Amino acid sequence: MRADLHIHTFYSDGTLSPKEVVQIAKEKGLEAVAITDHNKIGAWEELNEAAKEVGMIPIKGCEINCKYQDKVVHLLAYGFENTPEFMKLIHLADDEMQRMSVDLVEELSKEYTQVSMADYEAYHYDVRQGGWKGLHYIHDRGITEKLFDGFKLYGKYNCDFTNYYFPKIKLLCEAIHKAGGVSVLAHPGEYYKNLNEAELKVVLEDLKGQGIDGIECYYPTHSELMTNTCEAFCEKYGLIRTVGSDEHGEFGKHAKVIEQTIGCVSKTITRNAIDKLTNSGGI
Numbered sequence: 001m002r003a004d005l006h007i008h009t010f011y012s013d014g015t016l017s018p019k020e021v022v023q024i025a026k027e028k029g030l031e032a033v034a035i036t037d038h039n040k041i042g043a044w045e046e047l048n049e050a051a052k053e054v055g056m057i058p059i060k061g062c063e064i065n066c067k068y069q070d071k072v073v074h075l076l077a078y079g080f081e082n083t084p085e086f087m088k089l090i091h092l093a094d095d096e097m098q099r100m101s102v103d104l105v106e107e108l109s110k111e112y113t114q115v116s117m118a119d120y121e122a123y124h125y126d127v128r129q130g131g132w133k134g135l136h137y138i139h140d141r142g143i144t145e146k147l148f149d150g151f152k153l154y155g156k157y158n159c160d161f162t163n164y165y166f167p168k169i170k171l172l173c174e175a176i177h178k179a180g181g182v183s184v185l186a187h188p189g190e191y192y193k194n195l196n197e198a199e200l201k202v203v204l205e206d207l208k209g210q211g212i213d214g215i216e217c218y219y220p221t222h223s224e225l226m227t228n229t230c231e232a233f234c235e236k237y238g239l240i241r242t243v244g245s246d247e248h249g250e251f252g253k254h255a256k257v258i259e260q261t262i263g264c265v266s267k268t269i270t271r272n273a274i275d276k277l278t279n280s281g282g283i
């Protein structure tokens, strides 16, 4: 089946609405679609309705920041119920991301008179522009020339992901399972592109032990080695293979070096995989 199981809307940092996602997916001839906003699930109802109207399979999803070894990695959750335990972890990850911007503004306010916490708290931006509140704020106050330059400041002022508390991957997988959902490691190539095949297999083995049910094998930036190794690994252990573009709408176009638009990865996945992601009984 042709599907795109990794898409962002303006409920997180993308620029598209759930309805626009469905329209584009339909034009591209996709049969199933999932919206996986960062630590947010607000797009689900609109996606569900819009997809059913055009005869497409909607899949409930979310992309959550979590800790694994020394990294902050992204875990895709699918087909879950909104259990209090799982919702708590999503909110916690979201709060930590907001805190990164608050801390950055606090630091910048020491150097720039046009920046203050009170001003930041009162500041609003149009979510249809995508991105983060912090990025827009520091751009609008003239600290950065381009919106994307703001990302560098998070690192410069020690406000990047690795300095914040995100749930441990094992704990998150357990919560997803208890919520009847499945957990899929997002874009392994984003963290492990420098590993050789043997090293990659060791990491994947360990991640399997942490509780992942599948891997996003098919992703725009993945090398052939990454795709083939992940594919073979999933085959060996009966894990789910998923495909995703990581579309962020106009916001993504500024940052991405290669095309990451809905349906841009043409690899098909099995009906069985789709069923596992939509079946809220877990696996």
Ligand SMILES: [Zn+2]
Residues within 6 Å of the ligand: 063, 074, 186, 187
């Ligand atoms: Zn991601």
Ligand SMILES: [Zn+2]
Residues within 6 Å of the ligand: 006, 008, 036, 063, 246
């Ligand atoms: Zn993503």
